[in-house]
Amino acid sequence: MSDGAVFAKKPELPLAQLKFAVVNGMPEQRSEALRKLVEGIKQDKMTAFYARLVAEGILKEDKDLAEELKTASIAELAALDKKVEEAKEEHGDLEQNESSIHRAVFLAQIGEDDKAHEAYEEILQRSTTTLNQKLDIVFGKLRLGLFYYRPHIIQKEIDRAHELVNKGGDWDRRNRLKAIECIWRCSQRQFKEASDLFIECISTYASPELMPLSEFVCHGALACAVVMPRSEIKKKVIDAPEVVEVIGYIPNVGRLLRALYDCKYTDYFGALAGVETDHLSVSRYLYAHRRFYTREMRIRGYAQLLESYLSLTIKSMADSFGVTQEFIDKELARFVAAGRLHCVIDKVGGIVETNRPDTKNAQYQTTIKQGDLLLNRIQKLSGIISI
C-alpha cells in the first residue's frame, strides 16, 4: 500500500538520534548534530518537538523560528482538516480513512505526541479500517513511541501489532514488526530474544525508515555476540551475507566477532574498546547498557579461555589478553566473587584453577528439595481427603 510506505516514515527517527547526540555525544560532534537537528525541524515543521526541546533546554529559543513553524503547521493542519471534512461529506469510507490517516500522520510529524496518539486511536477504533491500515497505524504509533521513547506505549503497541499480524498480516509487515521488536528488545537488555529475532529477519530487512541496514546489523550483531554460543556465531552471524555486506562500515563489530570465534583475545579486547566508543556510546538504544555490555563481553572472553583449561598460569592469561597480571587478578576476583566465573586463583603459585560446577550435585540438591515439597503437599492432601 503506497500510503503505508508514505506515512511510515514520520516522525523522522534520525532526528531523535540527533537529539541524543546533542545531549550525550562527543563535544566535537555536538555542534554538527545541533545544526542537522534544526534543519530537520524546519523541514518537517515540527512545532511541538521544537517547543519541547526548548523547554528541556537543549535548544535556545528562537522566536522567529518558533513563529514560522507555528504558522506553517497551523496552515497545513487546517488544510488537512478541510480534506477530512470533504471526504466525510462526499467520498466513501476508504477516502475518509485515508484523509484521517494523513491528518494523524501530520500531527505525528510535527511531534504532537498525545494529540497524534488520540487521532491514531480514533481511526483504529473505526470498524471501516482494513487490517493493513490498522497495522500501519500501529506501526505509526510505534514510531512515535520510539521517537519520544515511551516504554509503556511501545510495549502495548508491539503486543497489539502481534495480535493483528497473527490475524492475517502480510509478510512485509511481519518482517517489519520483527525488525522493530528486535531493536526494542536490544534497548530493553533482552539480548537473547533480540538475537533470535535478528537471525530471523536479517535476510528480509526492508525498513529504511527505522534505521539504515548497517546500523541494524550493528545492533543485531552486538546482541548476538553476547548471547550466542560460539559454534552458532560463525555460521549465523559472521558468514551471513548481509553482515558481510555491511561489515566494511562497522569494522569494530566484525573484529569483535571474529576475535571471539578465533580465540584471539588481544584483538578481542581492542575491538571491544572500539565497539564501546563507536557504537555503544553513540546509539540511543544501547547507551544505557554499555557498562553491562562490556562487562558481559569480558566475562564471555574469560569464560571461553578458561573452558579448555584445567589450570593455567596468570602470566599466560594476562599475555593472551594483552593486559597486566594485576588487572587480570582484579577482574577475576570480581567475577569469581559474583559467581560468574568458576575458577580459583592460586596467587602463591601464580595459577588459576578451574572448577567445573558439578551438575550432578546441583541436580541432587534440586531433587531433594522438590521431592520434599511434594511430600509435604501430599501429606496435606491426605489430611484433607480423609476428613
Place this chain on the structure above:
Amino acid sequence: MASQLEQAQRVAKESPQQAVELYSSVLFADSTSSVSVAEREVALLSMAAIFERMQDAAALTRLINSSQNYLTAVSKAKSSKLIRTLVDRFNGIEGGLQPQIATCQGMVEWAKGENREYLRQALETRLASLYLDNRMYTEALALISLLLSELKKLDDKMQLVEVHLLESRVYMAIKNLPKSRAALTSARTAANSIYTPPPLQAHLDLQSGTLHAEEGDFKTAYSYFFETMEGLAAYVVPKSADDSAASASAAAAAAASTTDLASTGLPASFEQRQLQAFAYMLLCKIMIQQPDDITALLATGKTASKFRDHRAVAALQAVAKAQKQRSLADFERVLSEYRDELQNDELIRNHLTALYDTLLEQNLVRLIEPYSRVEITHIAKLIGLPIRVVESKLSQMILDKVFYGILDQGKGCLVIFPEPKHDSTYETALDTIKSLSNVVESLYAKAATL
C-alpha cells in the same frame, strides 16, 4: 603541429613535464589551428600514459575532466573507446581506486547529460566493478540491479552477460552462494543465446569453477578451470606495449578490445588468466588429495608445459609435496617461502588456509589418540610445531568439541577423557516429581469441590 607531436614523443622518456606541456598545447589548441582530430587523440592518450607512469592521479583526473569538450567533437564510438581507455589508465596508479571511482561517476553524469545511453551503461558496468574492488558491496548491488532492469528492456544480451557475471562475483564476495549461483545461471542462459567470444566464455567458466570450489566440489571445479585454460589457448597475444606514443593508436585499438573484458575486472592479458586458471587446477588437485596427478599434468599437455617454470606453479607443486608427506612443518615453510604467490590470490589463500587447518587438526587427533594424559611439549615435538601454536589449536579443538579433554597448563599437559555419558536419571526424576505435583494440584481442586 605534427612536429610538436614528434618532439613530444622524443622527450617523453627523459623529461615528461616538457612532453606534457607540448601535448597539452596540441590537445587544447584552438579549433582554428590545423590540428587534426587524430593528432589530438594521440596527445590525449600519451598524456594519460605519462601520468600513469608518473603515478599522478590528480593530474589524470584533471585531464579527463578537461577533455570533455574535445570528446563531444569526436564521433560517439571513438569517444566511448577513448573514455574507457582513460579510466583504465588509473589501473596502474597506486591508491588510484578512489579517484578512479570519482572520475567514473563524473563521466557517467556527463554521459547522461549527453544522452549517450550505450556509453553510460558501459561506464556504469565499469563503475560497479570498481565498487566491487573497493568492497562497496551495497552500492555495487544497487547499481547492478538498475543496470539489469534497463538492459533487460533493451535486450542487450552481451552487456547482460557481463553484468550478470559481475553480479555473481559481488554475491560471492559477500558469501551469498545461492544468489551467486543464480546470477551465474542467468549469465549462462543469456550467453547461450548469442555468440559469446571465447574470452567471455572463459570468464564464465572461471567463475563457475570458483563457485564450485567455494562449495567444496573440487572435481567439477577442476573441469571448469580446465575448460577456461583450453578456451584461452587460442587467444594468447603478446602483452601490448602501450607506453610508446608512436604505437599509441594501435595500443588504443587493442586496449579498447581488451577493455571490454577488463571492465569485468580481470587481468587483461590472456596469458595471465590462463596462468590463473592453471594455478586453480593445481589447487583443486591438492584439495581432493591427489597430489600425484600434478606431476602427470605438468609433463603432458602443451598448455600446461608452458607454465612449468612459473613461480606460482612451483609454489603449488611444493604445497602438493608437503601434503603428500603429511608434513605440517614443510607446509608452513612453503607458505612463508612463496608468500607472494600464495597469499595474493584470495581463492588460493582461503582454500590453503582451510587445508592447513584441517591437516593440523587431523594430525593432532591422530597423535593424541593413544594417550590419556600427555605433555604438550611432547606433542609439539612430534608434530614439529612451536608449543604456543599447538596449545592454542588444542584449546580451540576442545571448545569445538572435536575431542573431550582439558589442558592443564600448571603441569603442562593435556588430559583426555572419554565422552562423558549423559546421565538422565536425575532429569527423569525431576520430571516425575513435577508431574506428580501437577497431579496433587488437581487432586486439591477435586477435594475442594467435594
